[in-house]
Amino acid sequence: MPSPDxxxxxxxxxxxxxxxxxxxxxxxxxxxxxxRAASLPVIGAIGxxxxxxxxxxxxxxxxxxxxxxLTITDLSQAAQSTDLDRAGPxxxxxxxxxxxxxxxxxxxxxxxxxxxPVVLIHWTGQEGRSTFPRTVVRAGQxxxxxxxxxxxxxxxxxxxxxxxxxxxxxxxxxxHVVLSDLGPRxxxxxxxxxxxxxxxxxxxxxxxxxxxxxxxxxxxxxxxxGGEAQLIxxxxxxxxxxxxxxxxxxxxxxxxxxxxxFKGAVTxxxxxxxxxxxxxxxxxxxxxxxxxxxxLVLSADATAYSVPNLEIVNENDLRSCGHAATSGPIDADQxxxxxxxGVPTEVARRLIILGFFDDxxxxxxxxxxxxxxxxxxxxxxxxxxxxx
Numbered sequence: 001m002p003s004p005d006x007x008x009x010x011x012x013x014x015x016x017x018x019x020x021x022x023x024x025x026x027x028x029x030x031x032x033x034x035x036r037a038a039s040l041p042v043i044g045a046i047g048x049x050x051x052x053x054x055x056x057x058x059x060x061x062x063x064x065x066x067x068x069x070l071t072i073t074d075l076s077q078a079a080q081s082t083d084l085d086r087a088g089p090x091x092x093x094x095x096x097x098x099x100x101x102x103x104x105x106x107x108x109x110x111x112x113x114x115x116x117p118v119v120l121i122h123w124t125g126q127e128g129r130s131t132f133p134r135t136v137v138r139a140g141q142x143x144x145x146x147x148x149x150x151x152x153x154x155x156x157x158x159x160x161x162x163x164x165x166x167x168x169x170x171x172x173x174x175x176h177v178v179l180s181d182l183g184p185r186x187x188x189x190x191x192x193x194x195x196x197x198x199x200x201x202x203x204x205x206x207x208x209x210x211x212x213x214x215x216x217x218x219x220x221x222x223x224x225x226g227g228e229a230q231l232i233x234x235x236x237x238x239x240x241x242x243x244x245x246x247x248x249x250x251x252x253x254x255x256x257x258x259x260x261x262f263k264g265a266v267t268x269x270x271x272x273x274x275x276x277x278x279x280x281x282x283x284x285x286x287x288x289x290x291x292x293x294x295x296l297v298l299s300a301d302a303t304a305y306s307v308p309n310l311e312i313v314n315e316n317d318l319r320s321c322g323h324a325a326t327s328g329p330i331d332a333d334q335x336x337x338x339x340x341x342g343v344p345t346e347v348a349r350r351l352i353i354l355g356f357f358d359d360x361x362x363x364x365x366x367x368x369x370x371x372x373x374x375x376x377x378x379x380x381x382x383x384x385x386x387x388x
Contacts, residue, residue, distance in 0.1 A: 001091060008090075011273045011305050012244055013213045017187065022130035022159040024099045025057035040121055042150055042179075047368035049148075050116040053104060056123045058131040060102035069112030069143070075103040075136075083136050088163060089217060093191045096163040100134035106147060110140035110169070117146040117177075117366055124153035124160050124186060133162040139172035139200075146175040148366055153183040153210075162190040168200035170224075175203045175365045179372065182210040184239065191217040196227030198253070205364045207373045208235035208243050208264075209380065215244040222249070222256035222284075231260040234360045234373065236380055237270030237302070247276040249291065251284040260291045263360045265353060266302035275307040278321060285317040295327040296356060350381050 001019075002009045043052065051065035051072060060074050075081045083105050088094045108114055122133040139145045151160065160182060168174040174194075182188055188211045194202040208214055220229035235243040243266075249258040264272045278289045295304035308323035330352050338348035357377050364370045 008246060008275075010275070011271075012215065013242055017159075019130075022128065025126045025129040025131045027059055027101070028056045028061065028125070040123070040152070042121065042152065042372065043119065045368055045372050046117070046119055046148060046366065048116050049119040050114050052119045052121075054121045054123065055102055055133055057126050057129065058101045058122075058133055060104070067114065069109040070114050070118070070145075071107045072118070073105040073107075075105050076101060081105075084134070086165065089191050089193065089219060092161050092189045093163050096132045096134055096161050099130070100132040100163070103134035103136065105136045105138070106145075107138045108140050108143040108145040108172075111142050112140065113144045114146065117148045120147065120149045122149065122151050122162065124158050124182065125156065126158065127156045128158065130159040130161060133160070135162075135164045137164070137166045137174065137176065139168045139174040141169045142171045143169070144173045146365055147177070148369060149176070149178045151178070151180045151182055151188070153186050155183045155185065157185040158187070160186060160188045160190075162188070164190075164192040166192070166194040166202055166204070168194075168196045168202050170197040171199040172197070173201045177205040177364055177366055177369055178207065179369060180206070180208045180210060180214055181376065182214065184210070184212055186211050188214040190215065193219045193221065194229060195221045195223055196229060198224040199226040200224070201228040203230045203365060204232070206233040207361075207369070208233065209376050211241065213242045213244070215246070217246045219248040219250065220258055222251045222253055222258060224253040225255055227253050227256045229258040231258070231262075232360055232363050233262040234357050234377075235262075235264040235272060236357070236377055237264070237266045237272055238268045238380055239270060240268065241270040242273070244273040245275070249276070249278045249289055251278075251280045251287045251289060254284060255286040256284060257288045259289070261360060261363070262293045263295070263356060264304065265296040265298055265356070266304050267298035269301045271303045271305070273305045274325070275309075276323070277309040277311060278323065280312045280315050280318065280321065282314045284315055286319050287315070287321065288319040289321045291323040293325040294356075296353065297327055297329055298353075353381060354378065
């Protein structure tokens, strides 16, 4: 198990976790859970989809929709598979490999343009259990694919350990969006790795709103010439929540590009942690990379840590590299500007916060998910002391 003494886990709550309290979830009842999966309101809110899969405590319970050029495979039913052989970035990713009951492989054929998103809903419902959603996405050469993952739960005490692998082949465009809105007693420790081939593009977006402790490790490996990665995230903590993000933009190929924009807010006694690294390896000439993390601290007892890093290893031929980070309260001048035009103070504060998040949410590639995220942020503002 990792320790908060390690840089990668600094400010985390991993020392509080006892895995013996969370044995793997049991296989759910197919009839009752399939019926429940069919009625999840978030499915309709996302809108039209190419295909849909629902897992309950990690087990696949519903699947519908087929489209030419797109396949979804439950790897637990495959005779053999090498798609799960890659080593994970930490012990939790390895636990996922060992325990995932229904790993899903999503593949877009070379040249396929899948206009509507693939939607995956991961539901956690068993008290005192751990669940291991696993998703592997492959976008074939010159294909276009969008995948939406939604993590939801009952009000249970549970541990959710998702692992996602994204691969964009040469000249492919792969978009992946996550909405994490787990219950207030759920711990989540997730990892996501995105890799781009020559001229490939990966867009990875995350909205983090739920969970008691929610940790996201997001790695972008730009392996070949002309690869591109865009990483975006919005997170909002209240009560005693902790949202913990660790990112790596790892440049190996020539003329690769990465851009990260993460925005979050904390109120109550909640905490956010962001630690990000841009690494430019030898030979990654003409790299362009940037990292931006902005945080609003909305109460005296809330805390936002932000630690951006830049590491350039024996490579001087760069286009541009840099990082920026801020943490602070709402700009008093902005509040005054709205007040001077007749807007009540608390309404002005809400408008500023919504605008702060909308700058990020507008970049998400799925209209339905943007609407869900905006509505959830607005609902949190209405119930947050000192903001509403």
